[in-house]
Amino acid sequence: MFFSLPFHPIQPTSVDSITPLLGRSPTTFMASFSAVVILAPMFAKIVSPWPPKLLSNAAPRKEAIIFYDECLLRYSNQFIFSRMAQEPVLYLLNSQNITDQERFNEIVDTTMDDTALQAANASAGKKFAIKKVNITQSQSLYTLAQCTPDISVSVCGQCLQLAISRLPGCCSGKQGGRVLFPSCNIRYEIYEFYNATALPPPPPPPPAVTRPQGKSGVSKATIIAIVASVTASILLIFMGYYLRCRRERKKYGTIRENSADSDITTVESLQFDLGTIEAATNNFSNDNKLGEGGFGEVYKGIMSNGQAIAVKRLSRNSLQGAEEFKNEVLLVAKLQHRNLVRLLGFCLEGEEKILVYEFVPNKSLDYFLFDPEKRRQLNWPRRYKIIEEIARGILYLHEDSRLRIIHRDLKASNILLNEDMHPKVSDFGMAKIFGVDQTQGNTSRIVGTYGYMSPEYAMHGQFSVKSDVYSFGVLLLEIICGKKNSSFYQTDGGEDLVSHIWKHWRNETPFEVVDSVLRDSYSRNEALRCIQIGLLCVQEDPSDRPTMAKIVLLFSSYSVTLPVPQQPAFFLHSKSEQIMPGNGLDSEQSTNKSVSWSVDEGSITEVYPR
Numbered sequence: 001m002f003f004s005l006p007f008h009p010i011q012p013t014s015v016d017s018i019t020p021l022l023g024r025s026p027t028t029f030m031a032s033f034s035a036v037v038i039l040a041p042m043f044a045k046i047v048s049p050w051p052p053k054l055l056s057n058a059a060p061r062k063e064a065i066i067f068y069d070e071c072l073l074r075y076s077n078q079f080i081f082s083r084m085a086q087e088p089v090l091y092l093l094n095s096q097n098i099t100d101q102e103r104f105n106e107i108v109d110t111t112m113d114d115t116a117l118q119a120a121n122a123s124a125g126k127k128f129a130i131k132k133v134n135i136t137q138s139q140s141l142y143t144l145a146q147c148t149p150d151i152s153v154s155v156c157g158q159c160l161q162l163a164i165s166r167l168p169g170c171c172s173g174k175q176g177g178r179v180l181f182p183s184c185n186i187r188y189e190i191y192e193f194y195n196a197t198a199l200p201p202p203p204p205p206p207p208a209v210t211r212p213q214g215k216s217g218v219s220k221a222t223i224i225a226i227v228a229s230v231t232a233s234i235l236l237i238f239m240g241y242y243l244r245c246r247r248e249r250k251k252y253g254t255i256r257e258n259s260a261d262s263d264i265t266t267v268e269s270l271q272f273d274l275g276t277i278e279a280a281t282n283n284f285s286n287d288n289k290l291g292e293g294g295f296g297e298v299y300k301g302i303m304s305n306g307q308a309i310a311v312k313r314l315s316r317n318s319l320q321g322a323e324e325f326k327n328e329v330l331l332v333a334k335l336q337h338r339n340l341v342r343l344l345g346f347c348l349e350g351e352e353k354i355l356v357y358e359f360v361p362n363k364s365l366d367y368f369l370f371d372p373e374k375r376r377q378l379n380w381p382r383r384y385k386i387i388e389e390i391a392r393g394i395l396y397l398h399e400d401s402r403l404r405i406i407h408r409d410l411k412a413s414n415i416l417l418n419e420d421m422h423p424k425v426s427d428f429g430m431a432k433i434f435g436v437d438q439t440q441g442n443t444s445r446i447v448g449t450y451g452y453m454s455p456e457y458a459m460h461g462q463f464s465v466k467s468d469v470y471s472f473g474v475l476l477l478e479i480i481c482g483k484k485n486s487s488f489y490q491t492d493g494g495e496d497l498v499s500h501i502w503k504h505w506r507n508e509t510p511f512e513v514v515d516s517v518l519r520d521s522y523s524r525n526e527a528l529r530c531i532q533i534g535l536l537c538v539q540e541d542p543s544d545r546p547t548m549a550k551i552v553l554l555f556s557s558y559s560v561t562l563p564v565p566q567q568p569a570f571f572l573h574s575k576s577e578q579i580m581p582g583n584g585l586d587s588e589q590s591t592n593k594s595v596s597w598s599v600d601e602g603s604i605t606e607v608y609p610r
Contacts, residue, residue: 067180070238074182081150084159085182089166094176094189101173102420105338107135108167108188111143113556116160116186119145120153120559127156130194142192147184154559159184161556162549165392168337169400267326270333270345272356277301277347281311290363293413295430300359308359309344316351325353332429335401339393341416341426357426361419364426366412370484375515377421380522383479386423387530388555390415393425394472395548398465405429406463410471411452412478451486451496455540455569466542470569472551473537477501480530482515498538498568505535505565529554535565 063076067090074080098104111133118129128146135141145163147156163179163186171177176189187193280301281288290298296314303309325348333343347354365386368374378386397405407414407428416424454470456462474485477497485497495503501513510531514522533554537545544566546554554560 065182072180072182080182082152082155083183084151084155086159086162088182090178090180091166091170092178092180093171093174096175098173098175098190102338102418102422104135105168105172107133107141108143109164111141112145112164112167112186112188113161115143115145116157116164117557119147120157120160127151127153130196132192135190139190140192141188141190142194143186143188144194145184145186148182151183156184157557157559158553160186161553164556165395165549165552166400168339168392169396172336172338267330270329272345272347272354274347274349274352274354276303277311277354277356279304280309284311284313291413293427295427301356308361310341310357310359312355312357314353314355316353322348328429329355331403332405335397335403335405335429337393337396337401339389339422339424340396340428341424343429360416360424360426362417362421364413365415365417365423365479366484368417369412369479369482375482376517378479378482380518380526382421384523384526384530386415386417386421387476387479388552389423390425390475391472391548391552391555393423394468395552397425397428398468398548403429404465406465407468407471408457408463409449409452410468410475411449412475412484415475449486454542456542464542465547466545469537469545469548469551470542472548473534473545474498476530476537477534480515480527480534481513482517498535501531502535502568505531525558529558529562532562532565535568536563538568539566540569 063074063078065072065074065088111131115129115131118131119127122129127149128144131143133141133143145160147159151159159181163181163184166179167177167186170179176187176193178185178187278284280303281299284297284299288299288301290300290310292298296312299311299313301309301311326346329343329346333345336342341360342358343355344358345356347356362368368378394407394410397407405428407425409427409430410425414425414427416426418424450458452471452474454463454467457467457470474497478485481497481501483497501510504510504513510528511524513531514527533546533551537551539545554562
């Protein structure tokens with residue numbers, strides 16, 4: 001059991017005194033809880049209505065948790081102290097939208113990262129932080145991040161970053177939002193929802209006591225006076241905060257998985273007629289053709305109201321029936337994240353199966369990345385941000401959406417860039433929409449691009465979220481190097497990009513692979529971290545690859561130490577390469593010897609804000 005206030009966390013005097021209560025019935029537990037409340041009198045008014053609610057909702061359960069604005073109550077028959085708990089998770093949002101959503105989301109993301117870093121590194125027992133930044137001259141953003149004080153600094157940082165990664169899926173473009181885990185919580189608003197002036201000052205030093213001869217200790221009257229005054233002060237602060245938050249709570253609605261997209265309820269709301277699509281694309285004119293992929297051709301279209309759209313005309317090899325096609329489109333259309341291309345609808349007439357997407361103006365990442373001149377527009381901060389945002393989009397598909405979507409064809413040409421050069425992952429869910437035959441993570445038809453496919457998928461048709469992690473690793477390395485994996489060859493014969501990078505990593509010359517157009521304008525710490533994460537993603541054993549949640553955390557927190565990568569899958573030696581004793585590490589040695597790096601006299605795991 002653990003108590004927490006937003007600005008003054010309190011915990012029982014001894015974990016050992018609480019541990020024997022775990023595992024008992026809820027009735028016994030709540031009776032014991034009444035005694036514990038004596039340790040925190042300020043909870044008396046809040047706790048009094050809880051036991052009936054807790055017992056009625058959780059009597060058959062071995063664990064339960066109740067979230068309030070001011071505190072939380074939790075019991076479990078398992079040990080819960082000093083451990084990060086990710087479930088259950090609660091999302092709250094302000095129903096009002098922000099006008100300039102892209103810019104606002106960026107400010108929220110950056111500010112919340114800073115707030116989380118301050119909270120994780122706050123003084124012991126008070127792992128919380130607040131922050132205010134100006135959005136415009138008349139509008140500000142207020143943020144709060146808090147961990148329960150029983151968890152460590154690194155675990156607190158990990159919990160807060162995981163909570164931040166959930167914000168785009170629940171609260172993108174909203175005026176306020178919250179993510180609550182049992183071990184931490186975050187919140188942002190465009191009004192001051194906390195009372196900054198009510199932060200409790202540090203406790204005063206104990207008054208000097210003159211002890212008469214022959215007696216020892218402090219008198220009972222002095223102890224009672226001190227306890228009463230401190231308790232009264234804290235109770236007044238708490239009640240003021242409680243009344244303020246109670247008024248604000250009406251502005252919120254609890255978000256469930258099926259409420260964020262309540263405007264998409266039926267297939268009919270997504271359906272376009274063929275005549276409208278033909279008129280928008282000038283009857284699929286070649287002048288309007290944007291490209292062609294494995295699933296069909298893509299055209300630009302202009303609707304009668306002036307809206308630009310992207311139209312994917314699926315090839316007629318689709319195995320999906322009409323009803324199944326509609327159902328899959330409806331599900332995929334409900335997947336909405338700022339780093340995913342939005343599916344607006346579909347057309348199904350005769351033999352035509354057409355998908356209608358939002359139009360993203362700056363083409364795809366490969367259009368810039370692999371062009372000798374255009375890739376100069378991708379400076380280091382922009383590349384690093386693109387990598388981070390792609391990771392957040394894939395994390396949403398893997399863990400935070402209503403479905404678990406495995407992309408299966410993640411590559412540079414499937415990353416579109418909007419007018420501000422923010423990435424949007426496209427072609428997700430196509431395996432489901434197209435009707436590729438698959439059962440239990442195996443497929444009879446490989447959907448993907450060689451060079452990006454993991455070995456277990458390319459050779460055995462076995463796919464999982466770790467297959468996408470492999471593809472993300474290849475894509476990350478391409479962004480760092482500015483070179484395309486499938487067309488990368490050394491003049492001495494036959495080496496691919498991943499093998500080339502691994503050879504330089506092994507020989508302790510990693511910066512030689514960084515795109516030459518960046519020169520000395522990039523961060524060596526960040527570049528080295530990216531290369532190491534990329535090599536971790538392309539390891540042969542899927543269990544050795546990090547999850548997308550871990551990858552997002554690695555980009556967000558420099559307090560997390562990176563594992564040492566092993567030799568990647570599909571490692572190729574160039575023809576002229578001779579592996580001589582004492583010259584670097586051979587493949588066997590590389591699995592047993594750690595390679596450590598220092599950049600500019602600082603460790604790569606140094607903690608500093610970006």
